Amino acid sequence: MSTVTAVAPTEIAGRLRLTLYAGAEVLLTVPTLVALVVTIVGGVLSITWIGLLFLVWSVPMLHWLADRHRAMAAHTLGVPVPDDRVPVPPGTHLIGRVFVWARDPMTWRELGWAIVAATVGLAISLLTVVLFLAVVTGALWWFGVEPIMRARARIDCFFLTYGRAERLEQRVADLTESRADVVDHSAAELRRLERDLHDGAQARLVALSMSLGMADEAFDADPERARKLVSEARATSSAALGDLRGVVRGIHPPVLADRGLSGAVQALALDLPLPVEVEARLSGRPPAPVESALYFAIAECLANVGKHSGAEHAWVRLCHRDGVLRAIVGDDGRGGADPTAGTGMLGVMRRLAAFDGTLSVSSPVGGPTIVTLEVRCALSSPKTTPSSGPA
């Protein structure tokens, strides 16, 4: 969480600043009223397309005004006041944007706030300004400005942010969804493993023991045939081992266990048919599940680079700053990548969501494509990495 320094009210500068806020709030009442009226009119008219034309500029204006008041409230109270709006996905067309806004409860809260800000809020801020300007009330201003403006900020916060209960409800809903996704994902993974083992190594071991059984019978009667069968058995065992290696890599790549994320990403880069530059600045190792999720996410991104991008060059950057582990995978290919098109990326997003991780893709047509993966986590110091058990 970012911290916000409160205006220090004991100093004259702090009081003047709060008064300045009050003045700004009084002046902003006019555009707030305009945005409010236009939004209401636009909302009513939105049964015809004309209303949408009103909304596409009045709602962003309302957002902007609300954000200014959030910033002032944050400085007055000394606590962060997040906007909590549902982000509009980039590239959404006009009508789509209006729908996202209409579904976001925060938009309705901001509308309610606009009514209060233009009435009660205006009265409070105006009071502060008047106390300041009418010189005889100087003493009242000196002692009153801080409590009055804090009251104004509290009212703004009440409308412009979610309360604790609403936040927790939202969190529970998010967690329920991501947990269901994770359970689905791991069930699907187990099914895939079962199938891989059943169709691969298991089947080959059956063939192997059959060859050996037949060789056993043939040894006396036809040594030549027996020798051929044994050599077949050897080829089959080799293939079974190859299958098992593939399965192991899919569960937990050995190089990840050996070298951690930086080394494993370097190994991935070497396996790609194009030059990949790896820049890893990690002072320790993230928790094992995060490490594994990020590894598979980066592997999927790099595989996509190799398959679809037509890139000449790719790069991976790993860094850990402010408690966030960030991986950036970029390429100079043709761009226009859609992360929701393939099942691979959806799997990656689900797996990351289990750690509140995020994935964002920037891929304009013509490139470059840049995928950013972020997970909040702490790194363990490299010396205290617990040793893994026998493999």
Add this chain to the structure above:
Amino acid sequence: MRLVLAEDNTLLRAGLTQLLEGHGFTILHAVADSAHLDEALADPAAEAAVLDVRLPPDFTDEGLRAAITVRTARPGFPVMVLSQYVEALYARELLASGTGAVGYLLKDRVADVAEFAEGVRRVAAGGTVLDPEVVATVLSRQRVEPLDRLTAREREVLGLMAEGRSNAAIAHALTVTEKAVAKHINAIFTKLDLPVDEDDHRRVRAVLAYLRV
């Protein structure tokens, strides 16, 4: 030839000992963990080593690290590294630890007993033996300087050289004459700007260029 052998699995250790002794090697020390391995490699009587990558107590890449350490202390000390899986990254690190006398193979390759023993012998003689799986990974990279100057057939020949095959074996694998192989190899040396040198060193250098060490 006196060897140090490191393998934590008892069955495999016994099997490898039997196999190598059957092919004229002497197993000087057969060890099961990295502490004993360090001691064994310090023995001046040891002439080469066959090491498993993953060893107790940490089961990560102790064998590989021991190989690199011993080759820093004793330049050119021949080491054959065995593993359940191969990584081009590890091959690169091994090759960077000195010129030649390095092998890196999947454990499965031990099944071809004669060829495995031959591989150990070639490594002991200063050659390079890389697993075909590593070679295949590198081959899949298309646009890497200076390898893009090579023709498809020359790349194939270089790949087989990296696997540690002799000219005769390469000729057999590609069903061409040994003379044709020698011609391809000369073309490779020229295209990779490798100076005239004792033949084995040029071979190793070509393989190094191949892995972008």
